Amino acid sequence: MYVSWPCPLPDGSTGEEMALRFDEDRSRRLLMIPPLFDEANKFRHQLVEIMRRFDANGVDCFLPDLPGCNESTAPLADQSIAGWRAAAIAAAAYFGATHVFAVRSGGWLVPDTLPGWIYALVKPRQVLRGMLRARSLAAREAGVDESSENLLACGRQEGLTLAGWDLGATLIRELDEGEFVPPANAVTIEQGKVGGKPLWLRAENDHDPAQADALVGIILARLAG
Amino acid sequence: MTADTASAAKTGPSRSEIDQTLRAILRDVLGLDQAQVDGFDGETGLFGHLPELDSMAVAGLLTEIEDRLDIVIEDEDVDGEMLETYGGLLAFTEAKVVEG
Known part of the structure; x- marks a missing residue:
């Protein structure tokens, strides 16, 4: 189930990252791109539920760790959206993906060479704003005055640790400036079509078999068509 | 009443939609x-009343309110009063929607 894959690193070298896969050499092969940061943890269980359903329906799927994420030992502070996008392209090639399925912020990383789906896409600035706010609220509770505005100005120059995530200056600038437009061959799926409560918002991790069924049903219908 | 509803429709979500x-x-x-x-x-x-609403959840809550109602909530807007009761949060959000 777990394999390693050769992942391009920011300095041009190649590292080794882990991937969870259901691979029986079938013709339809789906690259899964998870959300970044906190939502990666909140959605991991659900993503595995989704993969089990694809597997049961004859679709191979691959969930690679991106450098600095999940079990990766690469420092998060060295990573960037551009670097993760390059890693996603490399993973797609390595696993021979025919389609891509990305969740939330993972949608920013979809290779434009593959047809696929982006589930509940979020804006880069919204993700950054949530993390800035978590830090300034925590600071205020501790009696320290840190405004989001000052934190952002500092982070754009020097990088910043937000809500426990060690973010480099490049990544903060990408999040602050990024107006992400999905590639033409990626179809976005809104949460309303899947139904139920958005799992990435929940303070406690959870999973929802009914939502996994609905989402996989939407994609299988398109794959068959 | 009719006039109120008509003007609310023009200026953004109505009070009951915000609610x-x-x-x-x-x-x-x-x-x-x-x-x-x-x-x-x-x-x-x-x-302070709902165990689910800790400070991390507050950050998520405010960001989601901004996104779904297309408003901006500044750091200095966030205080105990706006989050203490549902009525307080609703009044704050309505005021922000009118402002925006």
Whole structure:
């Protein structure tokens, strides 16, 4: 189930990252791109539920760790959206993906060479704003005055640790400036079509078999068509 | 009443739409049941009363309110009063929608 894959690193070298896969050499092969940061943890269980359903329906799927994420030992502070996008392209090639399925912020990383789906896409600035706010609220509770505005100005120059995530200056600038437009061959799926409560918002991790069924049903219908 | 409704439609979501959206956000962010959020009134306690609403959840809640209602909530807007009761949060959000 777990394999390693050769992942391009920011300095041009190649590292080794882990991937969870259901691979029986079938013709339809789906690259899964998870959300970044906190939502990666909140959605991991659900993503595995989704993969089990694809597997049961004859679709191979691959969930690679991106450098600095999940079990990766690469420092998060060295990573960037551009670097993760390059890693996603490399993973797609390595696993021979025919389609891509990305969740939330993972949608920013979809290779434009593959047809696929982006589930509940979020804006880069919204993700950054949530993390800035978590830090300034925590600071205020501790009696320290840190405004989001000052934190952002500092982070754009020097990088910043937000809500426990060690973010480099490049990544903060990408999040602050990024107006992400999905590639033409990626179809976005809104949460309303899947139904139920958005799992990435929940303070406690959870999973929802009914939502996994609905989402996989939407994609299988398109794959068959 | 008719005139009020007409002008609300032109200027943005009506008060009852804001109310419904806010209840849906609390339901989604805090993982509450629909029946529980339907039962909220102006006096229902939020921060310090709902165990689900810790400071990380507050950050998520405010960001989600901004996104779904297309408003901006500044750091200095956030205080104990706006989060203490459902009525307080609703009044704050309505004021922000009118401002925006």
